[in-house]
Amino acid sequence: MISLHGKNFEPSIPHDTIQEKIAAVAERINRDFEGQTPLFLSVLNGAFMFTSDLMKNITLTCEVSFVKVASYEGTESTGTVKEMIGVQQDLKGRSVIVIEDIVDSGSTLATIFEILTREGVADIKVATLLFKPEAYQKSFPVDYVGIEIPNDFVVGFGLDYDGLGRNLKDIYSLA
Numbered sequence: 001m002i003s004l005h006g007k008n009f010e011p012s013i014p015h016d017t018i019q020e021k022i023a024a025v026a027e028r029i030n031r032d033f034e035g036q037t038p039l040f041l042s043v044l045n046g047a048f049m050f051t052s053d054l055m056k057n058i059t060l061t062c063e064v065s066f067v068k069v070a071s072y073e074g075t076e077s078t079g080t081v082k083e084m085i086g087v088q089q090d091l092k093g094r095s096v097i098v099i100e101d102i103v104d105s106g107s108t109l110a111t112i113f114e115i116l117t118r119e120g121v122a123d124i125k126v127a128t129l130l131f132k133p134e135a136y137q138k139s140f141p142v143d144y145v146g147i148e149i150p151n152d153f154v155v156g157f158g159l160d161y162d163g164l165g166r167n168l169k170d171i172y173s174l175a
Contacts (some may be wrong), residue, residue, distance in 0.1 A: 002172055004164040008174035009155055011054065018157055018171065019053065021146035025127055026057030028144055029097065032125075037061050038095040041087065041116075043108065044068040046101030047122060049158035050129040050146075054099060055101070065089055065114075091119035097144075101158050102130040104151070106138030106174050113140055130154065130171070 127144035160167035
């Protein structure tokens, strides 16, 4: 058990399991995009660890870029997403794979899909380490899911609680 900002979190998903699931996601992406040069668009800050480990398993010729959006305060989604850092590349006609740390309500994805559609991308796919099907409120497909989890608040492996816990190698659930 760990404590962050006075809240207790218990171990939920060990590092070895995370790595196995990332390798499986990469294998599917490598197969699906064989012969193509996709752009991986990592959603900061949370997806940085997933992106790093995913890229180590990607054998495709590809590009990686980053976008920063935010919708959380404390342990609750605010429901409002702000675009903080935009995409710098020309995306017109590109195949884009959005890399998320976690997909819960889908509000962040909705904003990203809107931006990418406006930019004229050819194809949008979503790769997420964690997916909360019970919380998902959008219709966008989530194409590559590492691990489905219940609608619990989690930290670790890039995910934080008010700035703390991103550095943890395992994932923890709010006790």
